[in-house]
Amino acid sequence: MSATASAPQIHNRVQQFIGTPRKMFINGKWVEAASGKTFPVYNPATGEVMARVAEGDREDINRAVKAARKAFESGPWPVMTASDRGRLIWQLGDLIEQHLEEFAQLESLDNGKPLSVARVADVPLAVDLFHYMAGWATKIEGNTIPFSPKYLAYTRREPIGVVGQIIPWNFPLLMAAWKLGPALATGCTVVLKPAEQTPLSALLLAELVAEAGIPDGVVNVVPGYGETAGAALASHNDVDKVAFTGSTEVGKLIVQAAAGNLKKVSLELGGKSPNIVFDDADMSKTISGAASAIFFNHGQCCCAGSRLYVEKSMFDNVVSGVVDEAKKIKVGPGFDAETDMGPLVSKEQLDRVTGYLQSGFSEGAEAVVGGRKKSGAGYFVEPTVMVKTNPNMKIMREEIFGPVVCAMPFSDVDKLIAEANQSEYGLAAAVWTRDISKAHRIAEKLRAGTVWINCYNVFDPAMPFGGYKQSGWGREMGHDVLELYTEVKAVCAAI
Ligand code: NAP
């Protein structure tokens, strides 16, 4: 990609980074795949190959798990003080911040998202996550349990062991941070497999893991395909836990693969989140909020507000407001300064999303705005608002994972809640109203891991995130995540 008036120059380090085939990071060393194979990484704005990366497979996963096991059991990591461990994690956060522009550019080129968004969202949120988790390293405690004067009983919260982490492509660096932060804070060791579509920022992160002084083997990064490297990691007998973010379909495969050694499993899966607008909401915030709930990150958010329920009297108003917002969105390459929305991540996702649009049309839904792929190269889809929808349509039930919102009017609140909850997913939901009592009553009734009131997509490392129902197992971030990475040991001594 060449620099134009509207596109910044690619940072030298980024140019260098993508200019040579990237190796994988095992036991603190940069190594080729055992097979010698590499795979292509595409720029979704052009569909062209922009980098090549070592293609990890079972053999590489074996090597990485061995290194992680060794680092868990011997060497500096298991004997390090919690305070020193916390410092290393903090340092990793600082280093990411120092390289913010490189990460933002890599993320934009690799995933397609606007550079301006990666600069203010993906990278700073990853920095925050490591800084937040650094603090937990020194605050992991057990209890004493005074059940009898004859015994001294207490609990220890110990690291779960070697952790396999498999992440998706929608927030590549941030998802790596969500996974690595708590694993490091609790003293685990890790084999991380980034998504085949977006392996680059995890590899840059591994360089900083080494620079921060995190001991060899504590973090290993093995890029590769899900069906090979991912499956080998999920089924590995010497892995104590697997943490996965991605589709519900693959989540189920992870559970099956984990059954061999009954490793612990945590899952952060899909969603079809209801976004509920009452007629008394402050429309000056609600309409832009409802638009960004679905269009942020091109709809490629597991918690995207993809079902928009609007109280009947305001339905036309809100829909036309969201349509206006959609029309204002400039779709283009993530690297262009004017771009609000980049391409979808891959040809596969483009086909998936346009397939859903077709399915919606064939079932009778209509697009008030958008509804098509943008012509030309790259995987661009127009921001789309669908109306004339009904709860039985595929587009109302399944996760589209693109910039497509399905709007429906409601008049009866009990029916609305039943309908909002009538989903196999339960990741997030939102309520927009000035009646704060009503908002909290409804928040209680919604079967979702996160409920936003008069806001959307607000994240903080201190707030737990995860799903009810088929949206997942466990909660990431907040103190809840510590449970996913620790075992509790009860020690009982006769005294
Ligand atoms: P996916 O297949 O679930 O990918 C997520 C991760 O799992 C990737 O690292 C993937 O590797 C890996 N993987 C795939 N098959 C595996 C297997 N059999 N064993 C172990 N790991 C495996 O998601 P996708 O195919 O990229 O996207 C499909 C749909 O998933 C999207 O349309 C969306 O609905 C949903 N999705 C959800 C999230 C979320 O945040 N919850 C994120 C992304 C996608 P490869 O990339 O190398 O295949």
Ligand code: MG
């Ligand atoms: Mg896949």
